[in-house]
Amino acid sequence: MSTESTIHDSIDTAATTVGSLWPIHSFVTANPLTGFEDQPFSEAVTQAADLLGGRGYPSAETFRAALQHGQIDPEILDAELSEAGYENDPEVLLDRMATATDASKSDSDTATDRVDQVLTKWLSTFLDEGSAHWSMPNREAGFYTAFRGVAEHDSEIPDEGIITDLPETPTAAIEAVLAPYPVSQWVPVFEEQLTALPGWTGLIKQRADDGGVWQSAYPISLAGYLAARLALLDAVGADIAPSNDSIDPDPAAELAGAFLRAWEATYRGDLVETVAAESQSLADSDKSGCPDAQMVFCIDTRSEIIRRHIEAAGDYETHGYAGFFGIPMEYQGYDTDVSVNACPPILDPQHHVTDVPTDDDTQASHDRLSGIRETADEIIETVEANAATAYGYVETAGSGYGLALAARTLVPGRVHDLFDAVDDSVPDEHEFCDPLVHHQHTYAGDLPVGLTTDEKVEYAATAFDLMGWETFSRLVVFTGHASETTNNPYDSSLDCGACAGNPGGPNARVLAKICNDDEVRAALRDRGFEIPEDTVFLAGEHNTTTDEVELYDSDVPESHAADLDQLRADLATARENAAAERAESMGADTSSGVTETERRAADWAETRPEWGLAGNAGFVVGPRELTSDVDLGGRAFLHSYDWSTDADGEALEAILTGPMVVTQWINTQYYFSTVDNAVYGSGSKVTHNPVGNVGVYQGNGGDLMTGLPLQSLMAADDDPYHQPLRLSTVIHAPVDRVNGVLAEHPELADLLDNNWLSLTVVDPTQDHRAFEYERDLEWSPVSDLSEAEATEPFAPAAAND
Structure with a gap:
C-alpha cells in the first residue's frame, strides 16, 4: 500500500471519533458519539472523555433532583444499587458521587492555543456560507491551497518549519510532518488532532461527505485540514506524538450508571404498563366507523x-x-x-x-407584497447583526423606525399580530x-x-x-x-x-x-x-x-x-x-x-421560544389507541403501526431501520447536551456569536459549538427541564417478528447490546405480555409473571420459523 493510501485510510479510521456537524441553518440532531456506538455505552463515554473531555453521566445534583421529584422509583433504585454492589443510603452515595466528580476536574491549558487561534480564523473565512463581506482569497482552489496562499502573509504564523515551504498537496505535507513517527502512531496522532477542534472538524467531515453546492464551489477535506494543522504545529514546535496520558476514568461512573438505569427503568416501567394495559383493551374493543x-x-x-x-x-x-x-x-x-x-x-x-x-395573478400579488416584507426583514437582520449599523440606521431613519424597534422590544406580541396581518395579505406559495x-x-x-x-x-x-x-x-x-x-x-x-x-x-x-x-x-x-x-x-x-x-x-x-x-x-x-x-x-x-x-x-430577546424536543424519552410503535387516552407529556415519539396488517414484517423493518435510528440520534444529542453542555452542547445563547452562517462560537472565537444551547434544555441553572435518559422504545408486535428484524440487521442489535437505547415488546399474541430485550437476541418477560419466571431469558423462534 502506498504512503498516500495509508495516510487516507488512517484519517478515515481516526475520523470515526468525531461526530458530523451540520451547518446551523439546517441543524440536524445526531449522536455526538456516533463513532463509538460499536462499543458499550459505559466504555464509549470513558473513551470520549479521554479524547473530547466530556462527562458521560448526569451530575449528582441532577440525580438528587430526580429522586426528590419522584422520577426515580426508590425500590428500583435500591435494586440497581444492590446489583452494582452499593449498600449505602442513596443520599450518602450521591454525596460520594459529587465529591468524586469534583476531585476529577481539571482546567489545564494546552500548548496548541496559538494553532487553534490561527486555524479557526481561516476556517471561519473559508467555510462561510454567504454571511461574510470579505471572503478568503482563492477559495475555489480548496482549503489547503487557499491556506498555502495566505500563510506567508499571516503575522501570527511563525516563520519556522515546513510552513515556510508548504508542499503542493495535503498528503505530502502530512507525510513530511509525520516522518519521525512510525505508521502505528498515525491513527492516534490524527485522532488527537481531529478531536482538538471537534466542532470545526465535524463540520468539515459532514460537508465533505455530503457534497452540496458549497462543497462543490469551495472544497475542503479532512486531509487538507490536517495538513494545515500539522504544519502549524510544526511551526510552533509542538510535540504531536500521541499522548500516553489519559484522563482518569470518572470514579463516579459506575455509581452514576446505576442511578441512570434506575431512572430509565422508572420511566420505562410506566410507559410499558400503559401500552400493555391498552393492548388488552384494544383487543377487546370493536373498532368500527370512520372519523370525520x-x-x-x-x-x-x-x-x-x-x-x-x-x-x-x-x-x-x-x-x-x-x-x-x-x-x-x-x-x-x-x-x-x-x-x-x-x-x-x-x-x-x-x-x-x-x-x-x-396562478399568474396571485403570483404577481405575492411578488409585490413579499418584496416589501423581505426588505423589512433584511433591515431587521442588519440591525440585529451589527450594533454600529443599528445606531447609524436608526439615526438616519428617524423616530419612526426607533418607535418600531421599541415596539419590537417592549410589545413583541403586538408586533406578532402586525406581522401576522401582513403575512395574511401576502399570498403563500402554496396558494x-x-x-x-x-x-x-x-x-x-x-x-x-x-x-x-x-x-x-x-x-x-x-x-x-x-x-x-x-x-x-x-x-x-x-x-x-x-x-x-x-x-x-x-x-x-x-x-x-x-x-x-x-x-x-x-x-x-x-x-x-x-x-x-x-x-x-x-x-x-x-x-x-x-x-x-x-x-x-x-x-x-x-x-x-x-x-x-x-x-x-x-x-x-x-x-x-x-x-x-x-x-x-x-x-x-x-x-x-x-x-x-x-x-x-x-x-x-x-x-x-x-x-x-x-x-x-x-x-427577538426571547432565548426560549419553545422547548423543542426537550423531555424526549420514549418511542412507541403501534396503533394510536395504545396511547390516545394517556397524557404522555410531550415526551414520546409516536409512530403508527398495526402488526396485523404487516404479515411479512416489512413495515416494521422500515420503522426500526429508519425512524428508530433517527429518534435515537435525537435522544442522544439531547442527553449529552444536558449532561455536559460545555463539551457536547453550546452553552448559553446570551453569549453566542454566530459565525459564517455555519455555527456559533461561545464568545469571540474558538471551536464551533456542537450541540444544543442551555436554554433548550434547562429551566434554570442546575435545573434541567430535559431529563437525560436514554431512549426507551416500546413496540406493539409479536416478539419473534421484532427479533427477526434484529437478526437481519446486526447494526440495530449492536445498538441494543451496547445499551445506547432499550427495547421492550408488548406481544398481542402472547396475552399482551411485555418482553424486554437483554442482549444477543434474547428477551426477558417483564409483566404479569412470577419473580422466578421474570429472571429467565426468553429466546423467540428463529426468524424463518
Whole structure:
C-alpha cells in the first residue's frame, strides 16, 4: 500500500471519533458519539472523555433532583444499587458521587492555543456560507491551497518549519510532518488532532461527505485540514506524538450508571404498563366507523401534545409517521436559489421537486407584497447583526423606525399580530404554486425531476402500510411541522428533524398531491387500499411554537366545505388548549397560552421560544389507541403501526431501520447536551456569536459549538427541564417478528447490546405480555409473571420459523 493510501485510510479510521456537524441553518440532531456506538455505552463515554473531555453521566445534583421529584422509583433504585454492589443510603452515595466528580476536574491549558487561534480564523473565512463581506482569497482552489496562499502573509504564523515551504498537496505535507513517527502512531496522532477542534472538524467531515453546492464551489477535506494543522504545529514546535496520558476514568461512573438505569427503568416501567394495559383493551374493543377526518403528524414528541388536544376536540383520528412522509427528496421552493435535502440524513435524496407557479395573478400579488416584507426583514437582520449599523440606521431613519424597534422590544406580541396581518395579505406559495411531482424526464444535478407513476404508488402504499391503514375519511390531512422564532441561530433545530432541519410542509404537499392523483388511486385500489371516491387528501403545517395548524386547502372541492370549516374550528380549540399546556411548561400564565406562545415567537430577546424536543424519552410503535387516552407529556415519539396488517414484517423493518435510528440520534444529542453542555452542547445563547452562517462560537472565537444551547434544555441553572435518559422504545408486535428484524440487521442489535437505547415488546399474541430485550437476541418477560419466571431469558423462534 502506498504512503498516500495509508495516510487516507488512517484519517478515515481516526475520523470515526468525531461526530458530523451540520451547518446551523439546517441543524440536524445526531449522536455526538456516533463513532463509538460499536462499543458499550459505559466504555464509549470513558473513551470520549479521554479524547473530547466530556462527562458521560448526569451530575449528582441532577440525580438528587430526580429522586426528590419522584422520577426515580426508590425500590428500583435500591435494586440497581444492590446489583452494582452499593449498600449505602442513596443520599450518602450521591454525596460520594459529587465529591468524586469534583476531585476529577481539571482546567489545564494546552500548548496548541496559538494553532487553534490561527486555524479557526481561516476556517471561519473559508467555510462561510454567504454571511461574510470579505471572503478568503482563492477559495475555489480548496482549503489547503487557499491556506498555502495566505500563510506567508499571516503575522501570527511563525516563520519556522515546513510552513515556510508548504508542499503542493495535503498528503505530502502530512507525510513530511509525520516522518519521525512510525505508521502505528498515525491513527492516534490524527485522532488527537481531529478531536482538538471537534466542532470545526465535524463540520468539515459532514460537508465533505455530503457534497452540496458549497462543497462543490469551495472544497475542503479532512486531509487538507490536517495538513494545515500539522504544519502549524510544526511551526510552533509542538510535540504531536500521541499522548500516553489519559484522563482518569470518572470514579463516579459506575455509581452514576446505576442511578441512570434506575431512572430509565422508572420511566420505562410506566410507559410499558400503559401500552400493555391498552393492548388488552384494544383487543377487546370493536373498532368500527370512520372519523370525520384523519390527520397524520410527524412522530416528533411535540406532535403528541397537539394530537391529544385535536382528538379531544372532535371525532378525529391522528396518526404518526416520519415527518418527511416517506419522500426522500431534494426540494427547491419558489424563487429560491438553492435546494435543500428534505429527508433524514440517513437517506440520500432520490428526487428533485420544485414549486412551479400555476396562478399568474396571485403570483404577481405575492411578488409585490413579499418584496416589501423581505426588505423589512433584511433591515431587521442588519440591525440585529451589527450594533454600529443599528445606531447609524436608526439615526438616519428617524423616530419612526426607533418607535418600531421599541415596539419590537417592549410589545413583541403586538408586533406578532402586525406581522401576522401582513403575512395574511401576502399570498403563500402554496396558494399559487404546485410541487412539480410528475416525472419530467430531466435531471437537476444527479437527481431526476419529479417521480414516475410507479414511484408515486410505492410511496403512497408504503405510507399506508407503515401506518396500517384500512379505512379512509372524507378528509385526510398530511401535516408537516415548522417552528416560528425571531433572532435565533438555532431556529432550524426546532424544525423537522426528519426533513434535515427544514419545514415539513413541502413533503406533506407532495404526498397529498400524489394521493389525489387518479392514476395513483386506481393503482392503490388494485393493491387493496379501498380509497372512497369522496376522500380528499390535503396538506397542512403545524407551527410547533404557537400550535397553529395551517391547512393548504386550495384543492379541496366545495362539497367538502362544511367538513373543512368544522375541522378548522376544532383545530382552533385544540390550539388554545395545547398552547396553554406549552405555556405552563415554560412557567407562563396558562390563561393566555396563545398570546404567550405568539409573544415568544416574535420577541427577538426571547432565548426560549419553545422547548423543542426537550423531555424526549420514549418511542412507541403501534396503533394510536395504545396511547390516545394517556397524557404522555410531550415526551414520546409516536409512530403508527398495526402488526396485523404487516404479515411479512416489512413495515416494521422500515420503522426500526429508519425512524428508530433517527429518534435515537435525537435522544442522544439531547442527553449529552444536558449532561455536559460545555463539551457536547453550546452553552448559553446570551453569549453566542454566530459565525459564517455555519455555527456559533461561545464568545469571540474558538471551536464551533456542537450541540444544543442551555436554554433548550434547562429551566434554570442546575435545573434541567430535559431529563437525560436514554431512549426507551416500546413496540406493539409479536416478539419473534421484532427479533427477526434484529437478526437481519446486526447494526440495530449492536445498538441494543451496547445499551445506547432499550427495547421492550408488548406481544398481542402472547396475552399482551411485555418482553424486554437483554442482549444477543434474547428477551426477558417483564409483566404479569412470577419473580422466578421474570429472571429467565426468553429466546423467540428463529426468524424463518
